[in-house]
Amino acid sequence: MIVLSAIFSITLAGCAPSESARKATFWAMNGPAELTVYADFSDERNSQTFEKLEREAGEFIKKAESSLDVNVEGSYISAFNALPAGGETEIDQITYGAVLAAFDAMEKSGGSYNPAVYYAVRAFGFGAQNQKPQSEDELPSKQETDAYAALASAFSSLSAADVVREEGGRYYAKKPLTTVKIGGGEEELSIKIDLGGISKGYVADGVNAMLKASGFTRAMFWFSSSSIAFGEFSGGGEFKLNCVNPRDESAVYAQIRLKNTCVSTSGDYGEGNFYEFSGQRYCHLIDPRTCRPITSGIMSAIVLGDSAALNDALSTAVCAMDVQSAKEFIKTQGLAAMFVYSDDGGNGGADGNGGNGGSYKVFTSLAEGAFTLAGGFIRVD
Amino acid sequence: MSLKKVKEAKSGGWFRPLDLIIYAAIAVVAAAIFCAFFFAGGGGGFDGVRVSVDGQTVYEYTFSAGGSNLSPQTVEEEESGALVLIKVQTPWGYNVVCVDREKRSVKITEADCKGGDCKLPEISGGGTVIYCSPHRLTVTPITSSASPEVPIG
Secondary structure (H helix, E strand, O other): OHHHHHHHHHHHHHOOOOOEEEEEEEEEOOEEEEEEEEEOOOOHHHHHHHHHHHHHHHHHHHHHHHHHOOOOOOOHHHHHHHOOOOOEEEEOHHHHHHHHHHHHHHHHOOOOOOOOOHHHHHHOOOOOOOOOOOOHHHOOOHHHHHHHHHHHHHHHOOOHHHHEEEEOOEEEEEOOOOEEEOOOOOOEEEOOOOHHHOHHHHHHHHHHHHHHHHOOOOEEEEEOOOEEEEOOOHHHOOEEEEEEEOOEEEEEEEEEEEOOEEEEEEEOOOEOOEEEEOOEEEEOOEEOOOOEEOOOOEEEEEEEEOOHHHHHHHHHHHHHOOHHHHHHHHHHHOOEEEEEEEOOOOOOOOOOOOOOOOOEEEEEOOOHHHEEEOOOEEEOO | OOHHHHHHHHHHOOOOHHHHHHHHHHHHHHHHHHHHHHOOOOOOOEEEEEEEEOOEEEEEEEOOOEEEEOOOOOEEEEEEOOEEEEEEEEOOEEEEEEEEOOOOEEEEEEEOOOOOOEEOOOEOOOOOOEEEOOOOEEEEEEEOOOOOEEEEO
């Protein structure tokens, strides 16, 4: 009787819809991207739809990289940066949309996100050339960073219409007139931008739109562990987002349960993203007001919302704020967000106790049941 | 079965206490087996890794079935005790991916890259992805069933 029941039950289970996962992987903007769809692929229509989606997403991702990546020779952003002050160049719709998104984020963040940090990023050894200073003496001087900050400040006072426009179905970008000279030097620097703080999120938004248009609701698009667009997990359930511990990347500091939203993160960690001199961390996240690496103590920020691009920029913005300002910003803007910080400026060790006497604190606006914190990470108001 | 026993069974009826207990036990076992098969997904079950270069899978290793070299011209595999060393030659340099069969963990132990925007933690569960940007190499966990866990950061 039990054997018959077992056979009957197993047969019933086999009659359930056979949903499986199919993945497509890509490489762009210096990192991997993966599209995952959960569907009944024994239905040939789903297979064909997925293959079409994979092709279109792949084309879009490559196009976005060739348009937006400042490290790609011939990208529209590179062409804009190469312009003299006041010069103009034609761009494509992707670049136009990304620049508009950047201005939107800059306005919403009160300038804490600002793409005009190109010089500072490179002066501190980040970006494609990846030549880190070998000693504190090789760090950029305050005179240099003040000059870069003047350019960033000028850019933040502009509106999108001052820089990009659409005319007759074509798009153009115009370099602002502001220039600076460093010290008594002859070289005149004009504004240059780097969309690295928003471009992965912008791509995630584009692929997310394709997912929705394809009809696949149980899916996700993951871009280099930085920007993710979520539908539903297999069976309509929630995903579990494992937030990497910024001081021990083999561990997590929080797990967030979610679906049907986008998420982006920024942080002061990761191979090649920071170095240290005399116990002070210098990371690739630049405070646009000083054009020097952030020192707020915020080690990682995560923002959830409908737009991965906006989340991407705002997570960078949160990291550039001091802790109290970041808390107030999240509250007043009504953001769904989380950030982890330590009182010692983020220069502590890998354990949850903050190493050098600080402790790791987590501020979040997420509902109590939506997340779990790892041991050693304390939720604070 | 004798006629006497049949008569005894018929006279006893279908719902004697012991019969009810047995019927309930069968129903519970049947439900449990059904649930085990129907809801088998979401458990994760880290079972190995997939190695990709520039988005193309070149090698897969599962603890249950071993290695599958999809690109013998660029991938070499060598066993050393509990370790499986997978040397991947990419157009931009090489990486050595080390699988520890005893610890059920995977990490990159060697590379000739000059450093870049890389994620190089050890994988010992389903939630982490390793990638080496200069070589466009990704090491992604394989799970025995669809896992809802996704890494960020």
